[in-house]
Amino acid sequence: MFARVTIVGVGLIGGSFALALRAARVVDEIVVFDRDPGSAERALHLGIADRIESSIAAAVRGAELVVLAVPVARTADVLAAIVPHLAADAIVTDVGSTKVSVIAAARAVLGDAITRFVPGHPIAGRAVHGPDAAQVDLFRGKRVLLTPLPENGDAVVAQVEAAWRACGARVDRIDATTHDAVLSAVSHLPHLLAYALVAQIADAPDAELKFSLSGGGFRDFTRIAASSPEMWRDVTLANRDALLNDLDAYRAGLDRLRGWVAAGDGDALETLFTHASAARTRLADPR
Amino acid sequence: MFARVTIVGVGLIGGSFALALRAARVVDEIVVFDRDPGSAERALHLGIADRIESSIAAAVRGAELVVLAVPVARTADVLAAIVPHLAADAIVTDVGSTKVSVIAAARAVLGDAITRFVPGHPIAGRAVHGPDAAQVDLFRGKRVLLTPLPENGDAVVAQVEAAWRACGARVDRIDATTHDAVLSAVSHLPHLLAYALVAQIADAPDAELKFSLSGGGFRDFTRIAASSPEMWRDVTLANRDALLNDLDAYRAGLDRLRGWVAAGDGDALETLFTHASAARTRLADPR
Numbered sequence: 001m002f003a004r005v006t007i008v009g010v011g012l013i014g015g016s017f018a019l020a021l022r023a024a025r026v027v028d029e030i031v032v033f034d035r036d037p038g039s040a041e042r043a044l045h046l047g048i049a050d051r052i053e054s055s056i057a058a059a060v061r062g063a064e065l066v067v068l069a070v071p072v073a074r075t076a077d078v079l080a081a082i083v084p085h086l087a088a089d090a091i092v093t094d095v096g097s098t099k100v101s102v103i104a105a106a107r108a109v110l111g112d113a114i115t116r117f118v119p120g121h122p123i124a125g126r127a128v129h130g131p132d133a134a135q136v137d138l139f140r141g142k143r144v145l146l147t148p149l150p151e152n153g154d155a156v157v158a159q160v161e162a163a164w165r166a167c168g169a170r171v172d173r174i175d176a177t178t179h180d181a182v183l184s185a186v187s188h189l190p191h192l193l194a195y196a197l198v199a200q201i202a203d204a205p206d207a208e209l210k211f212s213l214s215g216g217g218f219r220d221f222t223r224i225a226a227s228s229p230e231m232w233r234d235v236t237l238a239n240r241d242a243l244l245n246d247l248d249a250y251r252a253g254l255d256r257l258r259g260w261v262a263a264g265d266g267d268a269l270e271t272l273f274t275h276a277s278a279a280r281t282r283l284a285d286p287r
Numbered sequence: 288m289f290a291r292v293t294i295v296g297v298g299l300i301g302g303s304f305a306l307a308l309r310a311a312r313v314v315d316e317i318v319v320f321d322r323d324p325g326s327a328e329r330a331l332h333l334g335i336a337d338r339i340e341s342s343i344a345a346a347v348r349g350a351e352l353v354v355l356a357v358p359v360a361r362t363a364d365v366l367a368a369i370v371p372h373l374a375a376d377a378i379v380t381d382v383g384s385t386k387v388s389v390i391a392a393a394r395a396v397l398g399d400a401i402t403r404f405v406p407g408h409p410i411a412g413r414a415v416h417g418p419d420a421a422q423v424d425l426f427r428g429k430r431v432l433l434t435p436l437p438e439n440g441d442a443v444v445a446q447v448e449a450a451w452r453a454c455g456a457r458v459d460r461i462d463a464t465t466h467d468a469v470l471s472a473v474s475h476l477p478h479l480l481a482y483a484l485v486a487q488i489a490d491a492p493d494a495e496l497k498f499s500l501s502g503g504g505f506r507d508f509t510r511i512a513a514s515s516p517e518m519w520r521d522v523t524l525a526n527r528d529a530l531l532n533d534l535d536a537y538r539a540g541l542d543r544l545r546g547w548v549a550a551g552d553g554d555a556l557e558t559l560f561t562h563a564s565a566a567r568t569r570l571a572d573p574r
Contacts, residue, residue: 073553123500123501123502124502124503125502125503125504126503127504127567142502143502145500178496181493182493182496182497182500183500185487185488185491185497186488186497186498186500186502186505187501187502187504187505189484190504190505190508190509191504192544193480193484193508193541194508194563195559195560195563195564196537196540196541196544196559196563197476197477197480197537198563198564198566198567199540199559199563199566200472200533200540201472201473201566202562202563202566204472206468206469207566209465209469210469210472210473211566211569211570213410213430213432213469213470213473214410214474215410215412215429215430215473215474216411216412217414217474217477217478217510217511217514218473218474218477219570220507220508220511221477221480221481221507221508221510221511222570223504223507223508223567224504224507224508225563225564225566225567226564226567226568227504227564228564229557229560229561230557232556233553233557233560234553236548236556237548237551237553237556240548240549240551243548244545244548244549246487247541247544247545247548248545250484250487251541251542251545253483253486253487254480254483254534254537254538254541255538257479257483257534258531258534258535258538261479261524261527261530261531261534262531264524264527266360266520266521266524269519269523269524270516270517270520272482272483272486273482273516273519273520274516276481276482276483276485276486276489276512277482277485277512277513277514277515277516279486279488279489279494279498279512280414280481280485280509280510280512280513281513282498283498283501283506283509
């Protein structure tokens with residue numbers, strides 16, 4: 001399907017995408033660029049990359065598909081750096097966790113090439129990062145959301161869809177603003193909440209005792225707090241408005257909950273817990 | 288080791304304890320009482336119980352060890368119901384998630400039998416409950432915390448320790464107040480936070496879309512929100528003071544975080560995320 005795919009940023013997501021495309025035999029050559037030369041070398045060693053380049057220009061030259069897998073705040077700079085070197089029919093996509101900010105960055109720097117930029121976001125991740133965390137089956141059965149632009153031709157979007165389907169993903173299209181609002185609630189806010197709890201415990205005088213007596217529930221709840229700080233700093237700022245909205249609703253909910261705890265209102269607590277428990281139980285849980 | 292063990296409350300924890308004791312061949316007969324006759328019948332069917340009794344008095348008669356595995360607010364009533372029927376040398380223990388409230392309940396109703404009540408808490412659980420959730424290896428490699436009373440004789444505590452060790456658990460002793468303060472931070476507060484988030488999303492007009500686009504991180508973070516509402520209502524109220532303390536610290540942390548998000552302070556966010564990520568990464572994670 002692709003003679004050459006270039007991955008810009010070879011961490012968990014970029015690396016897994018490369019491995020999955022190769023396993024699906026839909027690419028002849030995978031070229032990798034990473035701002036960290038050690039990550040690029042590692043990708044070569046792990047068989048993620050066929051070739052690595054120390055210049056981003058050389059990396060994207062001649063590629064049919066370029067995949068940006070970098071923290072979202074770097075989108076504009078990376079697109080600006082690659083656009084002069086793209087082949088005339090090269091397709092560019094990204095994997096960023098926010099889409100409105102990525103689209104704004106793309107519009108600001110891509111010029112006519114905006115027609116061939118298809119924003120995307122795989123709903124898949126692990127709390128470990130870097131090329132060593134990459135897994136060939138990371139996207140198998142997972143959802144990938146594309147937020148195509150009005151400027152995108154059908155064939156261009158179809159190519160990106162086909163690449164993700166080759167990785168085993170289910171691909172859907174969604175409006176970028178809706179995407180950001182939904183992901184704020186089910187992904188960005190939980191990351192903030194988990195980071196906040198782990199920081200609070202880590203700062204306690206008896207942190208060591210607390211961590212040592214934590215069980216499986218705590219480990220589940222805080223697993224996402226091991227995620228990449230730079231990536232999540234960028235996501236938090238890029239989706240600031242939606243996130244503040246959800247965070248404020250959550251704070252109001254906690255204030256209410258606090259009132260019930262302080263008042264000893266067991267009925268109100270049980271009603272809330274029952275409501276949440278039923279909703280969570282209905283949610284499929286592969287584990 | 289025990290001719291007869293009686294389990295009062297045959298859910299996840301009581302059921303798993305029975306299965307583990309039997310597998311370790313340290314008990315001849317396991318008798319089960321549950322306020323829900325269906326759960327008791329199910330325990331018999333699942334091989335958790337050798338015998339079930341519809342009266343708690345009949346269930347505890349002649350038992351060498353009685354294990355309370357009931358919501359903590361029921362402790363006083365259950366202890367009061369069994370104490371007239373206990374054998375003179377019967378040992379009683381519990382598995383409640385809070386220890387100060389359980390000890391107060393025991394002191395209020397047990398009289399001289401307080402010498403043979405050893406409070407305990409296994410740090411093990413699953414987000415599913417009831418006898419069908421019981422697992423023979425639930426406690427293998429897990430920690431069990433005992434908070435022995437000054438009145439407990441060494442031999443009595445040693446018997447309870449031995450029972451848990453037979454289940455594969457690592458047993459430690461800890462002060463009850465310290466126990467409750469630590470568990471508030473690493474278990475009770477996370478449960479509240481997870482319930483609150485799931486309730487918030489369930490109440491949103493686009494709840495279905497949000498749940499459908501949630502990924503593995505959300506499922507991890509909210510897994511504990513499927514836990515027993517009645518159990519967690521009781522835990523919340525029983526450990527109210529410690530929990531309010533931690534909840535208030537958490538709310539103050541969220542207020543700070545909100546300020547950084549609103550101000551676009553990426554450095555402050557990244558510093559917090561890096562601190563939390565490092566602490567969480569240091570924590571062993573069997574998954």
